[in-house]
Amino acid sequence: MxxxxxxxxxxxxxxxxxxxxxxxxxxxxxxxxxxxxxxxxxxxxxxxxxxxxxxxLQNFKDVIFNERNPFLTYIGNTLFVAAIVTVLVLLINSMAAFAFAKLRFRGKAIVFALFMSAMIIPGEVTLVPNYLLMHAFGWLDSYKALIIPSMLSVFGIFLLRQFFAEIPDEILEAAKIDGATMPRTFARIVLPAAVPPMITLGLMTFLGNWDSYLWPLIVINDDKKQMIQVAIAAFSSAEGTDWSKILAASTISTVPILILFLFLQRYYIQGITASGVKG
Known part of the structure; x- marks a missing residue:
């Protein structure tokens, strides 16, 4: 059996x-x-x-060396934005998750509940308010509109909080007795122990920004600053859709993600398992 x-x-x-x-x-x-x-x-x-x-290989040549749609420029733009957002998300959300997991302050439960309630709000609901906010700040058609609204990840805070909550308080108390400040304890003890969930969150964030289409389409008008998914859609026009070039562009855009995931999949699985996230 x-x-x-x-x-x-x-x-x-x-x-x-x-x-x-x-x-x-x-x-x-x-x-x-x-x-x-x-x-x-x-x-x-x-x-x-x-x-x-x-x-x-003509389709790949037509995509890479297309003067009208400089695909390598779009890849560079997307790589820059996705990398910056990933670093900021890991930095900001790890500190927020640690605060919710280990620090004591008034109203923590209420604030965390409000954060979690944001997870059930579809992104389409906040699309117009975010656009108006970017317009009011004068950030339209700039990388600020792509980076700053993406710095906060409610799911990332939840994911890391689940892991940080499992760290024994005795370790943090021992570091405090040895004279370590809270920032030093966080940097020297907490973060090194949280490598798997941090890599998990980093992969999710990078992939989400790499595949982002609707938001860059709305806030970026300059073709030189456009993202890769919008560039792929540009091969479809009123004159017709060149599916061969779309498939070639999609293949090229998939390669970095596959390589990244192949090297980091072990940590990705460990991060999901260690943080107790199922589904």
Missing amino acids: NRFASFAKYTAMIIIAIISIIPIVWMITGASRPYEELFKYSNSFNIHLFVPVHPT
Whole structure:
């Protein structure tokens, strides 16, 4: 029975993995096809559904060296914004989470409940107020509009608070007896112990900003400052949609995320497990 259960479990995992990877494989092979061939074999299940008949790298060349849509510039913009936001989120939200987990102050439970209530508010509800706020500050068409509203992550505070709450108070008290200040205790003891959940939050934040589309589309009008997902959508116009270039651009934009996740997936899983977040 144990062997059968193990076989059934691994079989189910393999099937789920295959189903999950099929769209990625089709995207990569579709990016390597001429436009005329892209949908030619989509209605029949055969080897040419995934293997190009006339493979080509022209789509990648057209995307990378496109003078109208400088794709490498968009990648640089997105990398800059996503990296800055990730660093700020880790810094600010880790301090807030530590305060909610270990510090004592009046109204802590009420403030934390208000923070958690923000998680149930859809982002579309705050879209117009945030836009008006950016307009009032004069931050439209600048990186400030992309970075500053994204610095606070309610889920990030919740995630890190769950981990910080498990740190024994005796360790913090011992550091205090040894003369360590609270900032030093946080930097030297708490943060080094929180590497897995910090990497988990960092990956989530970076991925969220890398894939951001609606907010950059609204607040950024200068093409030289635009983000990568908006640039990919630019290949679709009133004249038609060049799906081959869209697939090539999507493939290029996926590579950094896959590489990042492959190197950090162990810490990502540890962070989710250690913080007690399920679902």
